[in-house]
Amino acid sequence: MADKHNDISSTELRANTPEQAVLSTPTDDIHVANGAADKSKNQKIRKATNIILIVVAFLFVFHLIADRYIPSTDLGRVRGFVVPITPQVSGEVIEILTTPNTLIRKGQVLARINPRDYEIALFTAEQNVTQAGQNMGALTANVTAAKAKVVNAEANFTNAKVQSKRIFTMVEQQVMSEADADNARAELASAEAGVASAKADLAKAEERLGSEGENNTAVKSALLALEQAELNLARSEIKAPTDGVASNFRLKEGFYANAGQPVMTFISSEDVWIEANFRENSLGNMQAGDKVEFALDYAPGEVFTGKVAYIDYGVDWGQSEQTGKLAQTTGQTGWLRQSQRFPVTIHFDDEEAKGLRRVGGQADVMVYTEENSLMNLFGKFWIRVVSWFSYVR
Template sequence: MTEQKATAEEQALQTESSQAENAPIESSQPVEQKSNKIRKATNIILIIVSFLFVFHLIADRFIPSTDLGRIRGYVVPISPQVSGEIIEILATPNTFIKAGDVLAKIDTTDYEIALEQAEQSLKKAGQNVGAQTANVAAAQAKVTNAQANYTNAKVQSKRIFTMVEKQVMSQADADNARAELTKAEAGVASAKADLAKAKERLGAEGENNTNVKSALLSLEKAQLNLQRTSITAPTDGVASNFRLKEGIYANAGQPIMTFISSEDVWIEAYFRENSLGNISAGDEVEFALDYAPGEVFKATVGSIDYGIDWGQSEETGKLAQISGQTGWLRQSQRFPVTIVLSKEEAVGLRRVGGQADVIVYTKDNSLINLFGRAWIRVSSWFSYVR
């Protein structure tokens, strides 16, 4: 009995020792499996991050994008050319207006009187040169009107030529402006020819009469001043930022309202310098406006600015100043890129100063462009929340 009991105790001790030896092996298996899962997840994350980094480098060269885009346009202060009391305001703030529409009117009483006086002075000066004086006055009025048309055509053509140089407007627009300018110039020449004939009918004495010449100049000035009592819109656009009221006295040369042209509107997009390598004039562009979330519009690259003001100012007699770099990464420099819009694109949504997301497609790569088109559409929806 004693030997059997001892044998049972030895077997029990061996069983416990075997279980103690196998326990660490069994408990280590879940730990090893958990470690493998973490390692696998880490590798997947590293692969995804590496792919995104490489894709960003490629996309930045072939489909560069920026959210630093601003809608730009010509902002013109409207100033009357004659002084007087404002008797009527026809412009409604922030409402579209056509070129030539009257914005406001100045009291014409004084200028009508001045015109009447000028006409009477001319009649008085022409009493000794016969009944042809009236024809001279009519011819002079035609010259005044033709010169006003020519001046307006000259201003408009100069603006269009400038926009063509910046590639904001097409060469066809420049040709049309040049034709209008030539037509207006011919009109002035024709009116002056008629005036010369009218003066010739007055005879040598009337043509050389100092009083008649002085009266004609006074008449021309009076006619111009009367025309200038109507303040008109220089182009299609919007009158903004004005607080006019009937009865206010307007001084010549002092702005009374701000006019924003809707004809010449473009986007100035600021791209990183290292994103400009493949951008060239004529490249396809898509952009999204914060004012119109969820919508994407098309445009083209007009030009890339060749230089910028980077804040370095050197004075004669002084040494150059070097700005110290802060941080371990150099701040990227941005350059403006002019984005040309067609007249039909985003009509009514192009508010000057508005923000835009812009992407440029530099190559005909359907795959990478597909990612770009998807990204700009996602960005357009971000406008709802930012």
């Protein structure tokens, strides 16, 4: 009875009227509590969804604006001039004066080819020049002698003319006979022929001599051969064309180097730049001279500066049309088609990243198209964050 009385009392406490006593049961209370919890949970989910949508929309709009004013790319490569070192003369390598991938100054000797053959060729060329000079001296003397003969022949001819004139006068006066006149005519003709012969000999001597001094054909040929011999001897030393490093070579003393065949690869450190591939729709505000910040994978955590040098006006997009063939069309369509990228050349600021410019190295690039823009603050922050990603890439 006591338990029954307690149950009745508890029921009376939960309800003040009969209708309330009928509706207010323990199961109904549980449903009401669950409904309120579900409603609160749905409101939280809806609120979180709205926040996410707002953030996504903001980021999308921000990306569109940033892509125009602070375009960036992670498709940057350090580029430089790679020159194959090719000997210009053949011979045995007798000395190697450099090691791979160490800094070399312009004009520094990389390797030496046995110069003995070229020293002999130089000595021979010097002797040929001397001989050519001596020959020219002898020929000059011959010309001088020929000129003297011409003068002598002309004097004899002049004397023969005077003497023959006297004889002809005396023959007319019948002091001398006609035989004397005939002899005078013969001597005059002989003297005249002597002049012609002497002049012919002079012409031959002058022709053999040619031009005098360095313009003489034989002397000029000898001098050119001497210059070539000197050049070949100098080329027996293989020198660095610019500042840089020698790479990719396995030379050893005794190796026979052939002229025209590369023996090592040289990477110039003077002309180094970054080639960054930007999406086509990121180039709208970009122009030469814009300030650039970039991070090199080789130097994580560091940010360097540079400037946009120029933007390529065209790229090869796989359209190869030939005369006589039909035009080709691409099958790529849609709003989200793959974007075309264009190379942008970026020059380092003076002494920026000195010693870190490894050709082929990757770089993240940020371009600031406007000065003193608020977007630049985000760009500077982001490129510095990205620079630390190189530690985990």
